[in-house]
Amino acid sequence: MSKDLSVKVAGVTFPNPVIAASGTYGFGEDYAPLYPLNRLGGISCKGTTIKEKAGNLPPRIAETTAGMLNSVGLQNPGVDVFINKYLPELKKNGNVIIANLAGASIDDYREAAEKLDSTDVDMIELNISCPNVKQGGATWGTTCDGAASVTKAVRAVTKKPVMVKLTPNVTSVTDIAKAVESEGADCISLINTLLGMRIDINTRRPVLHNNVGGFSGPAIFPVAVRMVWQVANAVNIDVVGMGGVSTWEDAVEMMMAGAKAVQMGTAIFTDPYSPLKVIDGLERYMTEKGIDSLSEITGTVQPW
Amino acid sequence: MSYKCDEYKIVEKKTLAENIYSFTVHCPEAAELAKCGQFVHILAPGFTLRRPISICGIDRERGNIRFVFIIKGHGTEAIARMNEGDMLNMIAPLGNGFSVQSAPSGKRVIVVGGGIGVPPMLETAKSCNKVTAVLGFRSYKNIILADEFRSVCEEVLLCTDDGSVGEKGIVTAPLARELGKGDVGAVFACGPLRMLGAVAETAKKYGVFCEVSLEERMGCGVGACVGCVARIQRGGEEKLLRVCKEGPVFNAEEVLF
Numbered sequence: 001m002s003k004d005l006s007v008k009v010a011g012v013t014f015p016n017p018v019i020a021a022s023g024t025y026g027f028g029e030d031y032a033p034l035y036p037l038n039r040l041g042g043i044s045c046k047g048t049t050i051k052e053k054a055g056n057l058p059p060r061i062a063e064t065t066a067g068m069l070n071s072v073g074l075q076n077p078g079v080d081v082f083i084n085k086y087l088p089e090l091k092k093n094g095n096v097i098i099a100n101l102a103g104a105s106i107d108d109y110r111e112a113a114e115k116l117d118s119t120d121v122d123m124i125e126l127n128i129s130c131p132n133v134k135q136g137g138a139t140w141g142t143t144c145d146g147a148a149s150v151t152k153a154v155r156a157v158t159k160k161p162v163m164v165k166l167t168p169n170v171t172s173v174t175d176i177a178k179a180v181e182s183e184g185a186d187c188i189s190l191i192n193t194l195l196g197m198r199i200d201i202n203t204r205r206p207v208l209h210n211n212v213g214g215f216s217g218p219a220i221f222p223v224a225v226r227m228v229w230q231v232a233n234a235v236n237i238d239v240v241g242m243g244g245v246s247t248w249e250d251a252v253e254m255m256m257a258g259a260k261a262v263q264m265g266t267a268i269f270t271d272p273y274s275p276l277k278v279i280d281g282l283e284r285y286m287t288e289k290g291i292d293s294l295s296e297i298t299g300t301v302q303p304w
Numbered sequence: 305m306s307y308k309c310d311e312y313k314i315v316e317k318k319t320l321a322e323n324i325y326s327f328t329v330h331c332p333e334a335a336e337l338a339k340c341g342q343f344v345h346i347l348a349p350g351f352t353l354r355r356p357i358s359i360c361g362i363d364r365e366r367g368n369i370r371f372v373f374i375i376k377g378h379g380t381e382a383i384a385r386m387n388e389g390d391m392l393n394m395i396a397p398l399g400n401g402f403s404v405q406s407a408p409s410g411k412r413v414i415v416v417g418g419g420i421g422v423p424p425m426l427e428t429a430k431s432c433n434k435v436t437a438v439l440g441f442r443s444y445k446n447i448i449l450a451d452e453f454r455s456v457c458e459e460v461l462l463c464t465d466d467g468s469v470g471e472k473g474i475v476t477a478p479l480a481r482e483l484g485k486g487d488v489g490a491v492f493a494c495g496p497l498r499m500l501g502a503v504a505e506t507a508k509k510y511g512v513f514c515e516v517s518l519e520e521r522m523g524c525g526v527g528a529c530v531g532c533v534a535r536i537q538r539g540g541e542e543k544l545l546r547v548c549k550e551g552p553v554f555n556a557e558e559v560l561f
Contacts (some may be wrong), residue, residue: 026528061521061531
């Protein structure tokens with residue numbers, strides 16, 4: 001008998017806890033040739049801004065040991081194209097859709113959130129943690145005031161569940177988490193990428209044209225588990241864990257640290273089927289351990 | 305755009321030159337879909353990111369795709385350690401190939417390859433009727449696939465940087481001479497960016513349609529991550545288009561070299 005893998009995050013039911021992470025899955029259509037997208041728990045769509053954004057110059061990608069750097073810089077067609085072109089297709093097949101929103105100003109966030117409020121998106125994820133743009137990324141997410149002000153502005157214009165995606169590149173992630181919670185965030189996702197750099201020793205140039213970029217992949221998983229654990233213990237709202245999740249064991253670990261669901265990104269580049277393998281693994285784990293609902297394992301780590 | 309992702313058996317492995325390998329994998333569904341100029345995205349065992357490699361040969365009857373690659377780093381080294389009979393994890397076919405069908409009929413096609421950009425031009429040459437190949441290599445010991453080009457082309461012109469085989473110098477000199485004959489309908493090219501820029505300029509001078517295959521550091525390979533963009537002039541404005549999805553083959557006049 002198949003298990004019920006569904007989880008509830010901030011009132012939204014996901015058929016399973018495995019969500020494609022923003023920026024790694026586009027608007028879904030690029031992976032549609034491989035499997036029905038509604039087999040995923042949900043899709044957090046490519047980070048969208050109020051107006052089209054060209055992104056950074058290439059090279060934008062560098063490999064690292066057990067990971068990668070990227071400096072895409074939020075290249076996207078703008079929120080209107082997302083709403084009119086991509087969202088209707090994605091909602092047709094019953095996918096749970098998270099709109100990921102970035103902005104250069106509070107007004108940008110507010111205006112785009114207003115537009116999203118009247119659509120079918122299931123949740124809005126606020127990207128206040130992109131390390132690759134000078135404005136509208138980590139500038140918001142690295143201070144309590146910045147994070148709180150964006151959350152407050154968006155909260156005021158939408159009834160959609162609001163998830164705030166936090167950057168790990170801060171001194172105290174729990175302070176930021178508490179700040180967004182107090183301004184009405186419904187849940188928190190973390191971690192966005194760690195700021196990193198690689199240098200080509202032949203040319204003496206950074207591999208990335210942006211010089212620095214976001215570090216992701218299996219290498220950052222322990223950092224992510226630690227921060228998810230800290231934040232889950234600091235706030236009363238739901239937490240979605242991400243950062244190097246590649247296997248079903250990683251997903252279980254992340255949930256034990258305090259996550260209700262996980263997001264997967266870089267692992268999909270290595271193996272596009274990896275989210276499905278994680279879902280299958282979770283189902284086997286539930287059967288083996290006699291678990292009826294995955295929420296039973298959330299936050300169950302027993303610290304020494 | 306349809307593609308497959310699976311583990312496929314390596315049915316033939318050959319060494320073509322120092323650090324250059326030819327792999328043939330059995331992948332009937334992918335071979336059925338594949339076109340010249342497209343690429344495969346190979347998982348190097350133990351690595352996070354896949355390696356995009358151009359398709360060198362498509363054998364639909366046997367259900368095989370062949371690709372040729374050079375060891376550039378640890379990832380390609382790991383792929384090169386694989387052997388016949390091993391299973392290779394591959395996404396294929398990806399990207400847009402050369403528009404060989406739009407080459408004017410009756411006219412000659414020139415395929416230009418430089419170094420490790422030579423392999424994709426073999427299947428491209430096979431897909432055209434009247435073909436001249438202009439192939440550039442560093443030296444005699446780096447030459448690959450020359451005999452195979454001779455079996456599918458009317459003429460093969462070799463150049464080497466050191467003059468050890470064929471004409472000394474880069475591909476643009478023989479290319480310009482061939483274009484000057486006035487019977488060429490299209491130029492298709494793959495190689496180092498600087499060579500492609502020179503090829504594009506030469507083709508433009510003679511008013512001949514030209515497409516080039518670009519290379520960029522890639523993430524997903526299927527269009528999702530927007531990691532592998534190139535600067536393209538299209539519709540009167542500069543755009544950053546995905547090499548994996550809108551490319552890797554672009555109209556040479558659109559590429560901002």
